[in-house]
Amino acid sequence: MINWAEACEVLVYLPNLQDLQLGHNQLEHLRPSSRISTLEALPNLTTLNLDSNSLGDWVSNMVSCSLIPQLHNLMIPFNTITVIPCRVDTTATKEPTLSLHYLAISDNPISNWGDVDSLVTWFPELHELSISLEPLASGIPPGASRNFVIARLPHLAKLNGTEVTGRERIDAELFYLSWIGRDGQLSEADTEALNPRWKELAIKYNTSTEKSKSIGENLGSHMISVSIVKIQGPVVKQQPVLVQKARTTLRILPTMTVKAFGMKLKKAMKLLSQVNPKALWILSTLESGETIPLRAFDADPLHDLTWSGVEDGTLIGLVV
Structure with missing residues (x-):
């Protein structure tokens, strides 16, 4: 074994x-010589594999790595990083930024979305990231972790080895915006603290940042329109699906449960059986005209539709 110094x-x-490989060396710190x-x-080192x-102390490790002038690729998977604090940049303390293009932090016990937000403050040029998505999945719609990472990191071009297309980024950012907007109880300051890109994305997509009122004048003011089409299974995420021409448009409340939406769908489309939430998908139409499934609906029938990312104008696919 050899230590960093x-x-x-x-x-x-x-x-x-x-290229330096220092994996499996029981390193607990990167204290300089x-x-x-x-x-x-x-x-001239460009790639460092740890x-x-x-390694658990994020700040001290990043300070040490910042001393490597040409470092662009940093791998720190399977370490003990639990927290990634936001980089401090004050007159009293100025922590460094790193010109990384690729960062691997998978299989570390990172489970807070604030840690993902902090990455932007340390690596403003980060283009590729490897991170474990499962620990981040608590409290958000199923399958949404990838979308949320993409939306929070504006320059990310590849996530966990898969390219982030322009269409995927738009869908991820719009979905993230709709998710932020579902919680009308938070103050504007708290919303921005929890979602640093909120106002930036709202400007990008011309979306209001005004917090919704807790009591509406009437139900109609809160209703949205969605379109439902039948699609042929089996369905593979991000792969084109066959869509039937007939389209059903419904006016619904986004706070409606998945179960209630299924009952409404059964009646409107004259279906013979109840709608299984697992048969519902959020769809997107590409510039080529092809339709792809973005994500499955939340499988919990008692969750409201916002958990699945349903908003005004959403195209929904029903697998037949």
């Missing part, structure tokens, strides 16, 4: 080194 003292004799600077030791160590 010892590695730098050895690698000073390899000034052209570009007192004998040689990190800049002298690693002047897989499967015991």
Whole structure:
């Protein structure tokens, strides 16, 4: 085993080194050597792999990595990172930013969306990210974790090895905006604190940031229009589906439960059996004219439709 300081003292004799693998070394910190600077030791290093160590202190580790001038790819999966604090930038304390293009932090115990938001403050040029989505899934619609990561990181072009298309980004950001808007109880300040890109996205998509009133003048003012089409299964996310021409348009309340929506759908479309929530999908129409399924409905029949990302103008597919 070799610690970080010892590695730098050895690698000073390899000034052209570009890729360093220090996985499985039981590293608990990246404390610099007192004998040689990190800049002298690693002047041309672009890729650093710290897989499967015991690195947990995010700030001190990022400060150490910022001393590597050419670093663009950083892998820290299977470590002990639990919190990613927002970078401090004040007159008293100014923590560094890093010019990373690729970051891998999968299989760390990261479960707070605030940690994802903080990544932008450390890596303003981050284009590719590897992160475990399952720990982030609590309290949001099923299958929405990928959408929420994309919406929170404006320059992300690839997530967990899969390209983020322009269409996917638009859908993810609009879905995220609709999710933010469902909670009318939070103040504007609290909403922005929990969702730093809220106002930026609202401006981008010309959406109001005014908080909705708790009591409406009438139910009609809160109703939305959705369109439902029948699609042929089996359905694979992001893969084109066959859509029947007939389209049913309904005026509904977004606070309606999935179960109640299914009953309304059965009546409107003259279906013979009850609608299974698992047969409902949010759809998107591409510029090519093809229709793709973005995500399945929330499987809990007692959750309201906003959990599934239903909003005014949503196209819904019913698998037949």
